[in-house]
Amino acid sequence: MLLRLLRTFTRPYIPWVVGVLVFQLAATIATLYLPSLNARIIDNGVARGDTDYIWRTGAVMLAVAFAQVIAAVIAVWCGARTAIGVGRDLRRDVYRRVGQFSAREVGRFGAPSLITRNTNDVQQIQMLTLMGLNFMVMAPIMCVGGIVMALREDPGLSWLVWVSIPVMGVLLGLVVSRLMPWFRIMQERIDGINGVLREQITGIRVIRAFVKEPFETARFRSANQDLTDISLRIGALFVLMFPVINMVMHLATAAVLWFGGHRVDQGQIQVGALTAFLQYMLQILMAVMMATFMFMMVPRAVVCAERIGEVLDTRPTMHPPQRPAVAPRAVGHVRFEDVTFQYPGAEDPVLSGIDFAAEPGRTVAVVGATGSGKSTLISLIPRLLDPVAGRVLLDGVDLRDYAPDDLAGRVGLVPQRPFLFSGTVASNLRFGRADATDDELWEALRVAQADDFVREMPEGLDAPVSQGGTNVSGGQRQRLSIARALVARPRVYVFDDSFSALDVATDARLRAALRPVTRDATVITVAQRVSTITGADLILVLEHGRIIARGTHEELVAASETYREIVTSQLSAEQTTGGER
């Protein structure tokens, strides 16, 4: 998968990759040429006492060094172009793909996982590409070039190269291959110990109330001991690595001097050539070492590449229509016709045989236990999901035939989890209709019971909203989320348990203010609190994805056992959630 990704995404950058190769090659050749020139200085200059030759060759060396730096910088430039470009393209493609996903695919991966894939995983691939182009390309060139140059100096000593490369490779490989799984274990144990601490902090009240500090401390100590054990093991092996590398290098040096000494003595090579050979040898071994370390990056990148590939290979299950239907006049007539929804691979459908109609000016409420399919039903209306069987009609047209923008304009969703985007209060409110005037925004805020606190903010409508809306309270977030739907002036309002964070008084005022605004619109609402839906025109009772009862509050209380059960268990005296210490 890593290779496939790299192949696909480096394609537009082939000229730059070629540039990297060419200039890296040039830089390496220049690097390798220097010891050779130094050898000439010794053999032709020093040994013969020719100082002019020394100066001349020195000047050449300087020129070569200069060429080297130019080539290397150009190679870095090409490498950065490619790697950063690959990162950008990969990031864009993943983002586009997720943009095409329906709620179903997003749910399958989970939003946090998708975020990691699009940010961190892409980053890893970008890093690997960069390092790869800067170093991994260089290592083999250096290796091959070094060998060629070394052979040119003296083929008779070449066996030293053939012996020391595998020795270095095998020794490093042994250490690294043992270290890698240990590193993974260590990471797991770090996560483990951090998990224990996290639990201690989140559960601090319970731990103290149950006097479980000693128990927690024991748990922590064992996690700490585990972590320390593996760290010690890794440390013991890790500190072996550099002494081993050094020893290999020094042994190689000694061998070159000893055997080279003999060949010099026999007049087979010159002294300068010997010093050059020695330097090539060390350069080759350094390249081998660098390549080994680079390869340590690969397994991690492979995992990242697979995670990215998974996203890119997932075909979205929902497509906008090829030829959108000619949109009828927006009225707000919603109709479910024998709708079934099922996740692929799941045993039972989430919804089956759902059949009902919602008319403008009317309120349809959906009640049921968690997991009965309420939220799934609701998310079919803005077409976040497509039914597996049956169809959902809006003003007589199948939702699948609407142009996405057109449909979005007709349906206003207030999700269960009020989510705000970073920006300002105004930018959030205009999310559904960019050209809304300030007066319209204030009007929506007034209805949503949010005008007071927005007015109190020094910047008013331009008050900043942080990412996720974390700088306003849960209740305020919920009210802004309702106001956002109101600004869009849709024909159909979809409320998914949208009033849960409000206190009784605010809730009552908000509902009263909503009534005239939504008078001509269709309202479909999910409610956890039965007390808030007793006035609905139609109540659907869901159980295991089926409508098991329908009617008004009075009818259902009389006819439905399940509904009565829900009513008795959910009627509560007070409407607050959390938020209090």
Added chain:
Amino acid sequence: MSETQEPVRKPQRFWASAGRLVKLMAPHKAALAVVVAAVVLSVVLTVWAPRVLGRAMDVIFAGVVGRSLPAGASQQQVEAGLRAQGQDTLADMMSAMTLVPGQGVDFTRLGTLILVVLGMYTVASVLMWLQGYVLNRVVMRVVYDLREEVERKVNALPLSYFDTRQRGDVMSRVTNDVDNIQTALQQTFAQLVQNVLTVLGIVVMMFIVSWQLALVALVALPLSAVAAGVIGTRSQRLFKQQWHATGQLNGHIEESFSGHELVHAYGRQRQMQQQFDARNEELYRAAFGAQFMSGTIMPVMQFISYLSYVGIAVLGGLRVATGQLTLGDATAFIQYSREFTQPLSQVAGMATQLQSGIASAERTFELLDAPEQEPETPTSHLPGTLRGEVRFDHVDFSYDKAALARGAEPLIEDMCLHVAPGRTVAIVGPTGAGKTTLVNLILRFYEIDAGRISLDGIDIRDLSRHELRSQVGMVLQDAWLFSGTIRENIRYGRQDATDEEVLAAARATYVDRFVRALPDGYDTVISEDGSSVSAGEKQLITIARAFLAQPSLLILDEATSAVDTRTELLVQKAMAALRERRTSFVIAHRLSTIRDADTIIVMESGRIVEQGSHDELIEADGAYANLYRAQFNAADPAS
């Protein structure tokens, strides 16, 4: 690389914190002495070895030159002969050498020198390994102790510490920061010493071999400093830009994926994508600049090192040719100049890491220095069997003592309350009325400012916190379970309970029913995301946990988030079972609980405004009656 990392936080008081970090290692003085000795010795050996290698090179060179000369004559005779022929330079060069004309390489001498060098390097490697090994053990020990200390501290801090700080911040202090300290200790301290010593040693050796060449080599030093400075500050700035752009883009991605349904429902895909593209392009520009700039450091530094290499090759060659230097010394010099730049650039890299490590240490120390809970001076003990009578006498309390000192109103003021043994007290009131605070005070999570809270007539401040809390059972709204099996979580209530007792508690609280349906039964692992059990079931487990503890006093915070209808009923029944024959404080949300309570307390802004049974309070037609009616009048839909 610094790309994926946050820009380094600068420590506030670098030296103070660094000093304290070093002090942590103080108990391991002996081991550290071994480390330092090993480092010093290995550096001396590594620095000296090229010199010996140079001698070996000299022997070879002498052999080459010697062989070309006529045998029988002495070195002086040959030199004189050369000068007579006008070959002054060759004669000069030879004067620095020891050779026997007519003879080739002296292999005995060469072999001895090579063996000596190998011996030096072997000892140096062993010492290097030894210092690494010992240091690693010391660091691990120090970090182990530091973690223990942090954990102890978490348990010793008052709850207010956690209330007044972001949870994420505390978490990162006890986890990431400690990890970071470990890395810094492991990777910087030893290497810093080693690298600095190596640089010093090499400089000294260079001067010993040839001060003229040393000066040439050292010219590279200010040059590389300037280059590193110029490129470094520039790329630092670009990295900051890149970090900023990454943050912006990642924020946008997070937002669009978390708000995926809204983006779709409101038809905003196109705008979101345009924003993404703009930010992605911005990141591309910033990242390219940063990567290119930082990527040039290596070639440029290398160029500088080549400059000194060329300088040494030329000057060294000239000096060898004129007999002022041996060839071996020149090759040794080349090796020195190479080994010299590496530790130098490593030191530069380490500075960043050290800075980040010290900043982490500082944050951890801040946590360790935070004031702990008031020390305990228990003077009393509870009787063996507790009746469970609770009394508040004129209690004042405020979270923010500083605001109180400025004259702000206390959160709870002059509260008096008497609860007879075995009674159920329902506490109702709007958010922020102080309901949770009230029960927190009973558990002594916070210390009261004035007045007295007593249990069976004993002031709870005279008891140890442990003794007090072991008498109190608690079920909170957010069902906290630790990651372990269901059995372990129930047993959390009382560690020495038998399996039968655990089972009995599970049965009494309706846990048994759903656990049976799970494939792993009581051994089902509750993980952090807790997908295997629903929220309601988790709640039941917390009730079973409290049930097993058999407390004399019970504190229940009823859940408001509606769970599965059926489970909800079970939760209620289980809570009722738990309350039986125990003094119970219930932060009540359900009508049934409130109606059945012996006493209802209505709280408003820290005061008890009404107190009595349901019927009495309805009769009184006060705050409670209003609240009760508001509940039913609010019962109309959003239409």
